[in-house]
Amino acid sequence: MEAYRNPIILSFVALYMLLCIGVGIWALRRTKSTHDFFMAGRDLGVMVTAFAVFSSTLSGFGFVGGPGLVYTLGTSSVWMFVCIIMGYNISFFLLAKRMRLFAELGNSISLPDVVGLRYGTKSTSFLVSLAILLGVLGYLATQIKAMAVVLQDILVETDFLVNINLEMCVIISCSILVFYSVTGGIVASVYSDLIQGGVMIIAATLVFITVVYTFDNGFSEISQTIQEHDPEAIGPWGTLGMVGCLSWFFVFGLGGSGQPHVITKMMMYKKVSDARFILPVSIGGYIFSALLWLGIGLAMRALVLQGVQPELESADAAASQFLQHYAHPVLAGVVFAGLFAAIMSTADAFLNIGTAAVMHDIPKAIGKTIKNELFWARTTTALITILSALFALYTGDLIAILGAFGWGTFAAAIVPVVVIGFNWKRATPMAANIAVISSLLVNFIIKIGQKYNPEAFAIPYKIDVGALALTVSLILFIGISLASKPPKLDPDVEAVMDL
Amino acid sequence: MDTIVKIFFVFLLAFGLLIVALWMSDVPQNATGITDADYKTLVHSGQTVATTSATKWLAYFFGMGIIGIFGFVIFIGGRKKEATIRKKMYRVLAIGMLFYFLVFNAMTNSWWNYVETNSMDYFMGIPKPTAWMFFGLMTIPLFMSFFYITKFKQWVYTDEDEARFKEILENRQQRNG
Structure with missing residues (x-):
């Protein structure tokens, strides 16, 4: 079996990609209008929505960057998912019902659409679209690059594709992504999320069991090995320290409800009362999948410290090295498929909201209408993928800046405007606009500053930039709203906010 | 509000x-x-x-x-227009948040002890303060999720809310033709 490790892994990945193509062809028949393309006809069931919510939240980061961070920093990055139940509670208590009702009231097909409906102004909708577009370009490019790098890692191990280059891997992975996203839009995206989510849960659970059985004394041995070398590394804050970890707790806990690719799914489910079932399935799916993040990271740190495993070249190789050396080939195949699943589910979600921003939200905000929206939606999806692929391959540092820019910017821009603003009638369009602008400025200035002048822009305790931007935008949003005259709301919007 | x-x-x-x-x-x-x-x-x-x-x-x-x-x-x-529902919901949220505060304090205290005494107490294979983080801080919010799931129709979106929304929607559709 061991001799066939790479062919087995490749077979699982190929099978998964074929499955995606199949879903794309199936979804093509169900996509007859722009409404189907972006909102799946607001007809999704509980399991499809729940799996789409958690698999879009986790992304490839949970399978590559996450274990790498745990390997390097100890338990610090665990704070990114310790907050997940609280984060989902916030999303569901404040948004699930509200987003669904607004979407139906305004017959909306995107987040900026419902923002425009709530505030009654095109400027807020335009600014939210802009923030989404900037975040999407960076996020999508990083997802495409991650997908291509993993594919290249797998293919170079085979006998027949040893010299395959990164460009070719980008073309292969983007072709699959474009095919099922263009043909089936969000329908293909969410139904492939269902498969992807299932693969992720199974893969992560099996890996966690493998991690425990890799050590004679299971998790206790991992803990003790790490503790003997550095007690703090296995303490609650890891090596980053309390303040930095708490800033992640803040920005990932509250900021989760500001991620447009996740909360847009809350506009798509069939019945409002389904929200109560979507919440527990999303929580369960995320927690099981996050076991891989924690398990592999800690196991690799312990294996390196015990001298069983040579030190890694790069922290991001933690997951692939563990799978190559310690997991059964079939399990490695499932996990690699799970990794593609995680990356693709986030990429297609971003592709969908990015396309909506370009061909629907921004033109609508500037008073233009596009004829034959479905055709242009498909064309734009392909164009954004190509642009992001070029971005991933040729922009170097810029992609890293934009990729890092994503989560915190979305959190700071969208949490006040949507999470608070959809539940508080007094919130004004002016406050919403300033909150979005401040989030873009704070994040961009500090991120770029840190890249080119790290000392001048160093933040004490490595407090996350997103946490600072979120605090600033919340203060500005509420302060300006309280200082302004209460806005006059559309009576229907006001009535829905009373429900 | x-x-x-x-x-x-x-x-x-x-x-x-x-x-x-x-x-x-x-x-x-x-x-x-x-x-x-x-x-x-x-x-x-x-x-x-x-x-x-x-x-x-x-x-x-x-x-x-x-x-x-x-x-x-x-x-x-958790805001609802009806005062009785609002009070019940706020009570549950307040208890949930109180548990959250308590668990955070327990975790921090346990860590301070860990730093000062370098004690090696474990719970399920991990140091106690880390166990507070995983099994306490992460899971306590399930208390609030439980009420969201079980009381959804009574607190979050009642049959009256559903009927009212239908009415709003119909009126809007009639107005907009």
Whole structure:
């Protein structure tokens, strides 16, 4: 079996990609209008929505960057998912019902659409679209690059594709992504999320069991090995320290409800009362999948410290090295498929909201209408993928800046405007606009500053930039709203906010 | 509703000042870790914030502030027009947040002990303070999720809400032709 490790892994990945193509062809028949393309006809069931919510939240980061961070920093990055139940509670208590009702009231097909409906102004909708577009370009490019790098890692191990280059891997992975996203839009995206989510849960659970059985004394041995070398590394804050970890707790806990690719799914489910079932399935799916993040990271740190495993070249190789050396080939195949699943589910979600921003939200905000929206939606999806692929391959540092820019910017821009603003009638369009602008400025200035002048822009305790931007935008949003005259709301919007 | 948001605003301003205070504080040496002497891809911890009482308490209040923000936000989401429903919902949210505060305190206390005494108490194979984080802080919010799931039709979206929404929608469709 061991001799066939790479062919087995490749077979699982190929099978998964074929499955995606199949879903794309199936979804093509169900996509007859722009409404189907972006909102799946607001007809999704509980399991499809729940799996789409958690698999879009986790992304490839949970399978590559996450274990790498745990390997390097100890338990610090665990704070990114310790907050997940609280984060989902916030999303569901404040948004699930509200987003669904607004979407139906305004017959909306995107987040900026419902923002425009709530505030009654095109400027807020335009600014939210802009923030989404900037975040999407960076996020999508990083997802495409991650997908291509993993594919290249797998293919170079085979006998027949040893010299395959990164460009070719980008073309292969983007072709699959474009095919099922263009043909089936969000329908293909969410139904492939269902498969992807299932693969992720199974893969992560099996890996966690493998991690425990890799050590004679299971998790206790991992803990003790790490503790003997550095007690703090296995303490609650890891090596980053309390303040930095708490800033992640803040920005990932509250900021989760500001991620447009996740909360847009809350506009798509069939019945409002389904929200109560979507919440527990999303929580369960995320927690099981996050076991891989924690398990592999800690196991690799312990294996390196015990001298069983040579030190890694790069922290991001933690997951692939563990799978190559310690997991059964079939399990490695499932996990690699799970990794593609995680990356693709986030990429297609971003592709969908990015396309909506370009061909629907921004033109609508500037008073233009596009004829034959479905055709242009498909064309734009392909164009954004190509642009992001070029971005991933040729922009170097810029992609890293934009990729890092994503989560915190979305959190700071969208949490006040949507999470608070959809539940508080007094919130004004002016406050919403300033909150979005401040989030873009704070994040961009500090991120770029840190890249080119790290000392001048160093933040004490490595407090996350997103946490600072979120605090600033919340203060500005509420302060300006309280200082302004209460806005006059559309009576229907006001009535829905009373429900 | 405005009252909660106004108190939240004051709380946020205080939280902002706390961040400024953290910024101005004397950061303990290598507080965010340093590259390990033997392994270049591993970070080794430096001095913790518990080294000085000033940074210890600032960091503690930073954590309490974040939990407070979560609490305010979830209270904003728990608002209902009907006073009886609102009271029940707020009671559950208040109890949930109280547990959250308590568990955070238990975890922090346990960590302070861990730092001071270097004691090696384990729970299910991991040090106690880390166990508080995983099994306490992460799971306690399930208390609130439980009520969201079981009381959805009574508290979050009642049959009256559903009927009212249908009415709003029909009126809007009639108006817009």
